[in-house]
Amino acid sequence: MSAQSPQLHPVEATATTEQISEDARRAAEEARVGWERFEQLIAEDKRVEPRDWMPNNYRKTLVRQVSQHAHSEIIGMQPEGNWITRAPSLKRKAVLMAKVQDEAGHGLYLYSAAETLGTPRDELYEQLYTGKAKYSSIFNYPARTWADIGAIGWLVDGAAITNQVPLCRASYGPYGRAMVRICKEESFHQRQGWEILYTLSHGTQAQKQMAQDAVDRFYGPALQMFGPPDDESPNSKQSMAWNIKRFSNDDLRQRFVDMIVPQAEALGLTLPDPELKWNDERGHYDYGDLDWDEFFSVVKGNGPLNHQRLAHYRAARDEGAWVREAAAAYAAKQQQAAHDAALLTA
Amino acid sequence: MTETAQQTEQIPAGGVIAADPAERSLWPLWEVFVRSSRGLSHVHAGSLHAPDASMALRNARDLYTRRNEGTSIWVVPAAEIAASDPDSKGGYFESAQGKAYRHATYYTQSEGVPHL
Ligand SMILES: [Fe+2]
Numbered sequence: 001m002s003a004q005s006p007q008l009h010p011v012e013a014t015a016t017t018e019q020i021s022e023d024a025r026r027a028a029e030e031a032r033v034g035w036e037r038f039e040q041l042i043a044e045d046k047r048v049e050p051r052d053w054m055p056n057n058y059r060k061t062l063v064r065q066v067s068q069h070a071h072s073e074i075i076g077m078q079p080e081g082n083w084i085t086r087a088p089s090l091k092r093k094a095v096l097m098a099k100v101q102d103e104a105g106h107g108l109y110l111y112s113a114a115e116t117l118g119t120p121r122d123e124l125y126e127q128l129y130t131g132k133a134k135y136s137s138i139f140n141y142p143a144r145t146w147a148d149i150g151a152i153g154w155l156v157d158g159a160a161i162t163n164q165v166p167l168c169r170a171s172y173g174p175y176g177r178a179m180v181r182i183c184k185e186e187s188f189h190q191r192q193g194w195e196i197l198y199t200l201s202h203g204t205q206a207q208k209q210m211a212q213d214a215v216d217r218f219y220g221p222a223l224q225m226f227g228p229p230d231d232e233s234p235n236s237k238q239s240m241a242w243n244i245k246r247f248s249n250d251d252l253r254q255r256f257v258d259m260i261v262p263q264a265e266a267l268g269l270t271l272p273d274p275e276l277k278w279n280d281e282r283g284h285y286d287y288g289d290l291d292w293d294e295f296f297s298v299v300k301g302n303g304p305l306n307h308q309r310l311a312h313y314r315a316a317r318d319e320g321a322w323v324r325e326a327a328a329a330y331a332a333k334q335q336q337a338a339h340d341a342a343l344l345t346a
Numbered sequence: 347m348t349e350t351a352q353q354t355e356q357i358p359a360g361g362v363i364a365a366d367p368a369e370r371s372l373w374p375l376w377e378v379f380v381r382s383s384r385g386l387s388h389v390h391a392g393s394l395h396a397p398d399a400s401m402a403l404r405n406a407r408d409l410y411t412r413r414n415e416g417t418s419i420w421v422v423p424a425a426e427i428a429a430s431d432p433d434s435k436g437g438y439f440e441s442a443q444g445k446a447y448r449h450a451t452y453y454t455q456s457e458g459v460p461h462l
C-alpha cells in the first residue's frame with residue numbers, strides 16, 4: 001500500500017502529503033464504518049463487545065459506571081465485615097462471611113468487566129485509593145447494631161438488586177454478563193437480611209425496637225441509592241439511549257418502594273415515611289420527599305464515615321502490598337528457573 | 347474530500363482498544379474456564395489477575411465456584427489467546443452463509459415420511 005505511493009508520485013514531498021491524507025481518509029472511513037456498526041448494534045438492542053469500535057463517551061461512561069460499581073462492592077464489605085466477629089450465632093457468622101465473600105467476588109467480576117474497556121486493573125485500584133473515584137454513598141453510613149446488618153441485607157441489597165436486574169441487559173456485553181452472575185448471588189443476600197429482621201421483630205420488645213430503629217435509619221439512604229430525581233440526573237438520558245440504563249432513577253425507586261411495603265408489613269415493622277400511601281389512580285405507593293441535601297453532602301465527602309472507609313481501604317492495600325509483590329517475585333523466579341532448566345537440558 | 351470532512355464531523359470521536367490493558371498490571375490476567383459437571387465442556391466463566399498458574403487456579407476456585415458451579419477449572423494466560431479479528435465485520439465467517447443446504451431443514455421433500 002505505502003510501497004505504491006512513490007511510484008505514483010516521484011516527488012518525495014508530494015508522496016508524503018499524499019500518504020498523510022490517505023491515512024486520514026482511511027482513519028475517517030474506519031471511524032465511519034465503526035460508528036455505523038455501533039449505532040446499528042444499539043438500534044437492534046444487541047451487545048457491544050470489548051474489541052468493537054465504540055464512541056469515546058460510551059467507553060468513558062462505562063468505565064466510570066462499572067468501576068464505581070466495583071468500588072461500591074469492595075467498600076461495601078466494610079460495614080458488614082465489621083460485624084463478622086460479633087454475629088450472634090455460628091450460623092449467622094457463616095452466613096455473613098459468605099455474603100461478604102460474595103461482595104468481594106462482585107467487585108472482582110466488575111473490575112474484570114471495566115478492564116476490558118482499556119483501563120488497567122491497577123489503575124482502577126489506584127483511582128479508589130487516591131479518592132479520585134466515587135462509590136455508593138450508602139456505605140458511608142455506619143452499621144451500629146446487629147439489626148443494621150438485617151436492614152442492610154434487606155434494604156441496601158434489595159435496592160441494589162432492583163437496580164441490577166435491568167443492568168443484566170446492559171448493551172456492553174462484559175458488564176451485562178457480570179451482572180447476571182451477581183444477580184444470581186444477590187437474592188440470598190436480601191433474604192438473609194430480611195430474616196435477621198424477622199427474627200428480631202419476633203423477639204423481645206427491645207429486639208423489635210432495635211429492628212425498627214435500623215429500618216428507620218436505612219430506609220431513606222436506601223431509596224437514595226437509585227440516584228437523584230430524574231430532572232436532576234442529566235446523564236441518565238444518554239445512558240438510556242445507549243441501552244446501558246433501562247429505567248430511570250425514579251422508576252426504579254418506585255418499583256423498589258412498591259416491593260418493600262408488603263415486605264415491611266410481613267416483618268411487622270413500619271417504614272419511616274408518613275406520606276407513604278397506596279395511590280389507586282397511579283397503581284403505586286406514593287412516598288414523601290427524600291433529604292437530597294444530606295445525600296449530596298455525603299456524596300461530597302461529608303457523610304459519617306467517608307474518611308474512615310477510605311482510610312481502612314488504604315491501610316488494607318498498603319499492608320497487603322508486600323504479599324502481592326512477593327507473589328510476583330516468586331512467580332518471576334519460578335519462571336526463570338524453568339527457563340534455565342530448559343536451557344540445561346537442551 | 348469536503349463530503350468526507352462533513353461526514354467526519356457527525357461521527358463522534360471513538361475507536362478500538364489499542365494496547366492490552368492487562369499488560370500494565372502487576373499480576374498478569376488469566377481467563378477462567380469452568381466445567382460445570384461431568385460430560386460437559388469447560389465454559390468461559392470470567393477472568394482474574396494472579397501471579398502464576400497455581401495461584402490463578404486457587405483464586406478461580408474461590409471466585410467462580412463458591413456454589414458448586416464446577417468440577418474442573420482451566421486457567422489460561424489471557425495474553426496467550428489468539429482471537430479472530432472483530433474488524434473483519436462478518437467477512438471472516440461469510441463462507442458459512444448462503445449454505446442452507448448444510449442444515450436438515452433445507453430438505454423438505456421428506457416431510458411426513460416417518461423417521462426421516
Ligand atoms: Fe454485591
Ligand SMILES: [Fe+2]
Binds near residue numbers: 103157160189
Ligand atoms: Fe449483596
